[in-house]
Amino acid sequence: MSSALYLCLLLLGLQVQGQHGSNFNDEQQEQKIPHFPEDHSQAEGENLAHVKIAPSNADFAFRFYKQIREEDSNRNIFFSPLSISTAFAMLSLGARSNTLRQLHKGLAFNLTNMEQREIHEGFQHVLQLLNDPHREVQLNMGNALFIDDQLKLLQNFLNDVTNFYYSEAISSNFQNPPEAMKEINKYIETKTHGKIVDLFKNLEPDTVMVLVNYIFFKGYWEKPFNNLVTRDDDFLLDAKNSVKVKMMHQNKAFNIYRDEQLSCWVVEIPYKGNVTSLFILPDEGTMKQLEDALLKETVSKWIKSLEKRKIYLDLPKFSVSGSYDVKNLLEKMGVTEVFSDQADLSGVAEKTLLKVSKAIHKATVDVSENGTEAAAVTVIEMVPMSAEFPPPPRISFNKPFLMMVIDKTTDGVLFMGKIVNPAAKED
Structure with a gap:
């Protein structure tokens, strides 16, 4: 009988504009993830590790999105494909034989295009840059392994997860x-700045290891919305509601x-940074037509085709969350062995x-205007009226x-989602 490895993938994606937290850099110092100096001249080269894994990560993001949609197309979706891939x-550093092949295929990595080591060097590079x-x-991303006192990890695996993924190993x-659960919940609460509390309600009795990946993101719009003009409006759930x-x-x-081909508007709203x-x-x-066409080539075409134009933009404030059984979703995508008694994780x-x-x-x-800091120093812009031909389009979300x-x-696609009801209660 195999012992249980509880793989726990956590993300807190915060797109709220608010006051800058002072403890963020302190936490990064603790993480001890090296970053590149300001001179990014080498980033021009196409052979950089993170560049090589980006297409595979994008493929995985859109495949996984479509699998979630198959489960329930009428609910909000929000997840981090990069968190799951990482x-x-x-x-996979500890996987062997067919278990490893399934993981590579499920994550959209083709070993005829890149070597196994290049995959891990790619994620190492991503972690450094993020x-x-x-x-x-x-923006903070990290990994941790909670390991049972009785479990002896192979030194090679421990070296690799530390060197490539900067993972903390916590005995x-x-x-x-109850004590182990309390310790893991506390770690998660700290890393997500108190936003995810008491995630674990129970642990399976034969659990010997828990792997945690987390991302914390907080961005500030380049062009904040003026909260004085935010007002109540209707969001159409369907033709009748x-x-x-x-x-x-x-x-x-x-x-x-x-x-025009996909009958949609694409609007880029950049953050500072x-x-x-x-x-x-x-x-x-x-x-549905749009979702079916979600591929890295589609998004690449959108980004290349963007043109600056004045518009009337309406965007709802919203706060949504998503909770996913990744095991169930990946099994439907053909990654089955790692979850079964046939799993070969002999390298762990x-x-x-x-x-x-x-x-x-x-x-x-x-998603909001730009939080408490900007609300206290509201700027009202005034522009001369002019007769514009043609008038700016109104793009109303x-x-x-x-x-x-x-x-x-x-x-990297950090986060991805579908908002079908901005007022829905969180999961």
Whole structure:
């Protein structure tokens, strides 16, 4: 009988504009993830490790999104594909034979295009770039292994998860489940700045290791919304039903693209720093067509086609979350062996057969004007009236839409979601 490896994937995605936290850089110093110096001249080269894994990570993001949609197309979706990819790539360091092949295939890595070592060097590079404390956005990503006192990890595995994934290895007493659970919950609460509390309600009795991956993100719009013009408005759930939401407004120039083929508007709303977001608004009745076309090539075309144009933009304030059974979703994507008694994770520990018993993922996102700091120093812009021909289009996100948060430094899809009801209670 295999012992249980509880793989726990955590994300806190905060897109709220608020006061800068002073403890963020302190926490990064504790993490001890090295970052690159300001001279990024080498980033011009196409052979950089993070550049090589970006297409595979994008493929995985859109495949996983479509799998979530199959489960329930009428609910809000929000998750971090990068968090899930990172956790399973890290686990693959200890996988062998068919278990390893399934993981690579499920994560969209083709070993004819890159070597196994290049995958891990790619994630190592991503972690270095994301955790750079000089960035204008608050962005922190890390990994931890909680290991039972009785479990002896192979030194090679421990070296690799530490060197490539900067994972913390924390000794825990899983013979005392309440104590181990309390310790893990406390770690999660700290790393997510108190936003995810008491995630674990119980641990399976044979659990010997818990792997945690987390991302914390807090971005500030380059062009904040003026909270004085936010007002109640209708958000159309479908042809017959609507809910009241707080709708934000802007009348400025944005990078936009009208995709006639897919019948949708694409609006880029950038953050300060090197992170941006894409909001995609399909025409009435075309959401499924749009979702079916979600591929890295589609998003690449949108980004290349963006043009700056003045628009009237309506965007709802919202706070949504998603909780996912990653084991169930990946099994439907063909990754089955790692969760079964046939799992070959013989590269993880000495004399212990392991399988993954659970894999969970939780993500939350808040979108607002720009928080308490800017509300105290409201700026009202006045512009002369002019007769513009043609008038700026009004792009109103008052019906279900998609969103992505993209890190420009690594070309990584940090977060992805579908907002079908901004007023829905969190999971």
